Amino acid sequence: MNKLKGKVAIVTGGASGIGRATAVLFSGEGSTVVIADLKDDEGSRVAEEIGKNGGKAIFVHVDVSESDQVKQLVEKAVKEFGRLDVMFNNAGIEGPVKRTEDYPVDTFDKVISVNMKSVFYGIKHSVGEMRKAGGGSIINTASIAGLVGFTNMCAYTASKGGVIQLTKTAALEYASDRIRVNAIAPGVISTPMVERAAEADPEMMEGIKKAHPLGRMGTPDEIAKAALYLASEDSSFVTGTVLTVDGGYVAQ
Numbered sequence: 001m002n003k004l005k006g007k008v009a010i011v012t013g014g015a016s017g018i019g020r021a022t023a024v025l026f027s028g029e030g031s032t033v034v035i036a037d038l039k040d041d042e043g044s045r046v047a048e049e050i051g052k053n054g055g056k057a058i059f060v061h062v063d064v065s066e067s068d069q070v071k072q073l074v075e076k077a078v079k080e081f082g083r084l085d086v087m088f089n090n091a092g093i094e095g096p097v098k099r100t101e102d103y104p105v106d107t108f109d110k111v112i113s114v115n116m117k118s119v120f121y122g123i124k125h126s127v128g129e130m131r132k133a134g135g136g137s138i139i140n141t142a143s144i145a146g147l148v149g150f151t152n153m154c155a156y157t158a159s160k161g162g163v164i165q166l167t168k169t170a171a172l173e174y175a176s177d178r179i180r181v182n183a184i185a186p187g188v189i190s191t192p193m194v195e196r197a198a199e200a201d202p203e204m205m206e207g208i209k210k211a212h213p214l215g216r217m218g219t220p221d222e223i224a225k226a227a228l229y230l231a232s233e234d235s236s237f238v239t240g241t242v243l244t245v246d247g248g249y250v251a252q
């Protein structure tokens, strides 16, 4: 119940899917939660819901692909709640489904900015506050698409591969500050993102679902529980790892 008692956590992409489930779970474990997202209505609703259930949460409008906005997000969390213990760099977009030769250059840049540069900004701007707090946990949402190739998703796979390398590098750089840095690599999880991708290419999505040895998609709660493990003292000796939560996808 109280695995994050007294902690302050930022959850980017907290208005929907995995981020939403994680914000709610973190709050249930005693954390104050700062929900950062582009979606004002949905994000505010998550904060309200947490408040109604006795937790403490605020929503902050942030575009994670803008360094200054991520910096201001961290400043806001610390101004409001006095410290920062957990940074969940989770916001992301899937981008279009197109072969590499047809993939628009500006869209490639956008996916890299939202999915990967955001993680750089999230690490860059949070480690100083975590050091002041005596340590912390940074968790980055990668993907199985950062570990193996997926056709027609060149920007997404590249961005998530980059997230894994940013994770490992920061883990080495900040271990002596007691800041642990880990990534989660979800398999296909039933969130609005996947519903959008399924609409774009139903056949590919059906194939991907079947390719999970456990024979189904994961749920946002199953990823939230992995994030809780990495955020809490349960993972006190874990840093620089990529935790696959993928129904066995990459074991094949």
Ligand SMILES: NC(=O)c1ccc[n+]([C@@H]2O[C@H](COP(=O)([O-])OP(=O)(O)OC[C@H]3O[C@@H](n4cnc5c(N)ncnc54)[C@H](O)[C@@H]3O)[C@@H](O)[C@H]2O)c1
Binding pocket: 012, 013, 014, 015, 016, 017, 018, 019, 036, 037, 038, 039, 062, 063, 064, 065, 090, 091, 092, 093, 094, 114, 115, 141, 142, 143, 144, 185, 186, 187, 188, 189, 190, 191, 192, 193, 194
């Ligand atoms: N759903 C899956 O199958 C799956 C699998 C592997 C990895 N992931 C990753 O999990 C993370 C969460 O995805 P999800 O499935 O919950 O999707 P989702 O679309 O339900 O949620 C993503 C959230 O990120 C927010 N967001 C997007 N761009 C943003 C920006 N520039 N600034 C701030 N917020 C922004 C969206 O508004 C949304 O609320 C993403 O990084 C995604 O790549 C998802």
